[in-house]
Amino acid sequence: MAAVIRLFRPSSSPFSLIRRSLSTAAVTEPVKSQTYPQNHLPPAVDPKGRNVQWVFLGCPGVGKGTYASRLSTLLSVPHIATGDLVREELNSGSNLGKQLADIVNQGKLVSDEIIISLLSKRLEAGEGKGESGFILDGFPRTVRQAEILDEVTNIDLVVNLKLPERVLIEKCLGRRICNQCGKNFNVASINVKGENGSPGISMAPLLPPPQCVSKLITRADDTEDVVKERLRIYNDKSQPVEDFYRGQGKLLEFDLPGGIPVSWPKLLEVLNLDEQDEKQSVAA
Numbered sequence: 006m007a008a009v010i011r012l013f014r015p016s017s018s019p020f021s022l023i024r025r026s027l028s029t030a031a032v033t034e035p036v037k038s039q040t041y042p043q044n045h046l047p048p049a050v051d052p053k054g055r056n057v058q059w060v061f062l063g064c065p066g067v068g069k070g071t072y073a074s075r076l077s078t079l080l081s082v083p084h085i086a087t088g089d090l091v092r093e094e095l096n097s098g099s100n101l102g103k104q105l106a107d108i109v110n111q112g113k114l115v116s117d118e119i120i121i122s123l124l125s126k127r128l129e130a131g132e133g134k135g136e137s138g139f140i141l142d143g144f145p146r147t148v149r150q151a152e153i154l155d156e157v158t159n160i161d162l163v164v165n166l167k168l169p170e171r172v173l174i175e176k177c178l179g180r181r182i183c184n185q186c187g188k189n190f191n192v193a194s195i196n197v198k199g200e201n202g203s204p205g206i207s208m209a210p211l212l213p214p215p216q217c218v219s220k221l222i223t224r225a226d227d228t229e230d231v232v233k234e235r236l237r238i239y240n241d242k243s244q245p246v247e248d249f250y251r252g253q254g255k256l257l258e259f260d261l262p263g264g265i266p267v268s269w270p271k272l273l274e275v276l277n278l279d280e281q282d283e284k285q286s287v288a289a
C-alpha cells in the first residue's frame with residue numbers, strides 16, 4: 006500500500022547551473038532496459054521532501070499540455086512547456102524569434118543550445134518568484150537535453166502519454182487556441198475503431214465558450230504535412246529519450262483510454278493522486 010509523502014517547503018533549485026552544463030554535456034547512446042510496469046510508480050518523490058520534478062513525454066497532440074497543466078495545479082508546481090517558451094519568443098518579434106519561425110513552422114526542432122537558454126531563463130525567473138519543483142512538458146526532446154537535465158538535477162518521474170498515430174493527427178488538426186485568453190480547445194470528434202486487439206478510442210470535442218468562438222486561431226505548425234514531420238522527428242529524436250528514462254526506471258507508460266473525462270481520473274489513479282486530497286500530498 007502506498008504511503009503518503011508530504012511535500013515540504015520549496016527548496017531552491019539548481020537550475021541556474023543549466024547553461025554552464027550545456028558546454029560540458031557528453032552525448033552517449035541511449036540505454037535500453039525494462040519497461041516500468043503500469044500501475045506501479047517508480048520512486049517518484051524525493052524522500053528529502055522537495056516539490057516534484059516531473060517530465061511529460063509524448064508525441065505532438067497527445068495532450069501533454071492538458072494533463073501537465075492540470076497536475077501542476079493539483080501539485081502546486083509550475084507547468085513549464087518549452088513549446089510555449091518558443092511561441093512567446095516568436096510572438097515577441099525579437100531577432101531570435103524571427104530566426105526560429107522557419108524552424109518551428111517546418112516542424113523541426115530548435116537547437117539544444119537555444120532551447121536550454123530559453124528554459125534556463127524561465128527557470129531563473131521562476132526561482133526569483135520563489136517557485137520550486139516543476140512539471141516539464143516538451144523537454145527533454147533529445148537524449149542530449151535529457152543528459153544535461155540529469156547533470157543539474159534529479160528527475161523523479163517521467164510520464165509517457167500514448168495515443169495511436171491516427172488519433173494524434175486528428176487531434177492536432179482539430180486544435181484551436183483562443184487568441185485572447187490563450188486556452189486550448191479541440192473541434193475534432195474522434196471515433197477510432199479498435200484494431201488487432203487494441204481498444205477503440207472516442208474523444209468528444211472540447212468546444213470553446215461563446216466568448217472565445219470568434220477568437221480561435223490554429224497554430225501555424227498544426228497543418229497535416231507539418232504534423233507528420235513533427236511525428237517523424239519525434240520518433241527519430243525523442244523516442245530515444247523514452248529509452249533513456251526507461252533505463253533509469255523512471256518511465257511510467259500511460260495509454261490514454263479516451264478524452265479527458267475518462268483519462269484524467271485514470272491518470273490520477275495510476276499516479277496515486279486524489280483530487281480531493283490536500284493539494285500538497287502525493288502518494289508514492
Ligand SMILES: Nc1ncnc2c1ncn2[C@@H]1O[C@H](COP(=O)(O)OP(=O)(O)O)[C@@H](O)[C@H]1O
Pocket residue numbers: 064065066087088089091108109112113114115116117120142143144145146147150226235
Ligand atoms: N525541447 C525542445 N527542443 C527543441 N525544440 C523544441 C523543444 N520544445 C519545443 N520545441 C520547438 O517548439 C515547437 C512546438 O513545441 P510543442 O508546443 O511542444 O509542440 P508539439 O505539439 O509538437 O509537442 C516544436 O515543434 C519545436 O520546434
